Amino acid sequence: GKSSDLLGKNYAMFQDVHVMIFIGFGFLMTFLKKYGLSAVSLNMLLSALSIQWSILISGFLHPHCQDPTVEWGECPESRPWIDINIISLLSADFATAAVLISFGVVLGTTNPAQLAVMAFIEIVLFNVNEYIGRSYLNAVDAGDTIFVHMFGAYFGLAASRVLYNKKASDNDKAGPSHISDLFSMIGTVFLWMFWPSFNAGAAATGDAQMRAVINTYLSLCACVLTSFATSAFFSPSRKFSMEHIQNATLAGGVAVGATADMYMTPVGAAIIGSCAGILSTW
Numbered sequence: 001g002k003s004s005d006l007l008g009k010n011y012a013m014f015q016d017v018h019v020m021i022f023i024g025f026g027f028l029m030t031f032l033k034k035y036g037l038s039a040v041s042l043n044m045l046l047s048a049l050s051i052q053w054s055i056l057i058s059g060f061l062h063p064h065c066q067d068p069t070v071e072w073g074e075c076p077e078s079r080p081w082i083d084i085n086i087i088s089l090l091s092a093d094f095a096t097a098a099v100l101i102s103f104g105v106v107l108g109t110t111n112p113a114q115l116a117v118m119a120f121i122e123i124v125l126f127n128v129n130e131y132i133g134r135s136y137l138n139a140v141d142a143g144d145t146i147f148v149h150m151f152g153a154y155f156g157l158a159a160s161r162v163l164y165n166k167k168a169s170d171n172d173k174a175g176p177s178h179i180s181d182l183f184s185m186i187g188t189v190f191l192w193m194f195w196p197s198f199n200a201g202a203a204a205t206g207d208a209q210m211r212a213v214i215n216t217y218l219s220l221c222a223c224v225l226t227s228f229a230t231s232a233f234f235s236p237s238r239k240f241s242m243e244h245i246q247n248a249t250l251a252g253g254v255a256v257g258a259t260a261d262m263y264m265t266p267v268g269a270a271i272i273g274s275c276a277g278i279l280s281t282w
Contacts, residue, residue, distance in 0.1 A: 009205055010086045016197035017093045019190060021047050025100040027187030031246060033177035035108045042115060046103055047096050050119050054095035055088060057127045090201050094144050097198075098126050098152035105156030109165055122155055142212055143199030143257025181242040188246045195220055195253035203261040212260040216253055219273030223252025226277030234282065241281075248280035 022044060029039035059082030065075035082088075099119050110118070130147045133139040141147050200212035231244035252273030256264075264272070 007086055010090065010201070013197040013201040014086055014090045014093070016194040017090060017097075017201055020194045020198060021093055021096055021100065024187050024191035024194065025097070025104075027183050028191060028246065029100075029104055029107055029184075030180050030187065031184040031243075032108050033175060033180045036180055036183060039107060042112060043100060043103065045112065046099055046115055046119050049116060050096040050099045050123055051089075051092045053120060053123045054092040054127065055084060056082070057124055058088065058091060058095070059083070061127055061131045094148055094198075094202070095123055095126050095130075097144075098122065098148045098155070101149060101152030102156030102159055105153070105160045106163055109160075109163055114163070118159055122152075125155070126151060141258045142203045142208075142261040143216070143253075144202065145254055145257035149254050149257070181246070184246050185242070188249060191250055192220060192224075192253070195250065199253060199257045199260040208261040211262070214266070215256055215260050215262075215264055215269040218266050218269040219252035219256040219276070220250075221252075222270040222273035223255075223277035224249045226274045227251070227281050230278050230281035244281045248277055251276035251280035 025047075026040045026043040029043055030036040032039070062083075063080030064083040065071075065077060066081050099122050102118065102122060103115065106115075106118070126147070129151060133141070133147060139146065196213040196216040199216040200209045203209045203212040227244060227248040228240060231241045231248070232238050235241060255276035256269055256272045
């Protein structure tokens with residue numbers, strides 16, 4: 001039936017995105033030497049909370065009939081239903097990614113209660129913002145560069161400004177160590193491996209989804225090369241900076257995301273990734 005078709009086509013990509021959320025982002029956040037355990041455990045807590053809350057909020061904004069094949073406007077019933085399937089679970093993962101990006105901004109300066117409040121507020125604003133962008137502005141964003149990455153980054157900056165604490169920013173616990181950098185690289189590698197699924201997960205199945213995978217993969221490969229090269233070039237000792245390698249190597253996946261399913265040719269994808277790597281490292 002329809003459920004088995006949806007599951008067969010989307011479960012692999014859903015699982016890839018799931019790995020990105022719980023392992024990729026979780027270990028990427030271990031870059032602070034004194035907050036490694038907090039980063040992985042609070043990442044899991046925030047993710048589980050955000051996924052459930054986003055399913056509800058998204059469901060409130062997109063009501064369904066009891067029969068999900070009937071449009072809500074033509075529904076004979078007055079009572080709305082929340083349709084939960086593999087696509088809504090995947091969408092909840094995307095919303096959670098925005099929260100985890102914001103979490104990375106305030107890591108080490110917040111307690112679990114503050115993070116929970118941030119997640120509750122951000123998930124509501126995220127879903128409202130995406131609903132307005134897709135339904136009213138007809139914005140195209142296959143890989144969620146605009147709705148997830150930009151929204152999460154700017155929300156995190158705003159939260160950081162509100163929660164600013166000079167003592168925390170000057171604390172000697174804020175720096176990395178060799179061990180924390182190693183664990184953070186594990187997160188980077190997992191995110192890098194599965195980013196094509198992140199960008200292709202919401203694309204239309206078929207050719208568009210295949211283009212999203214290919215474009216993202218090529219963009220990521222080009223981004224790694226320019227990130228390493230630029231990192232060494234701008235370093236006085238001509239050495240690679242782990243901060244650059246952990247983060248800038250992923251910029252190609254973000255940069256190509258919004259247009260990942262479009263015709264951009266392999267060269268175009270590589271150029272986007274190369275520029276993203278240079279700008280992020282610079």
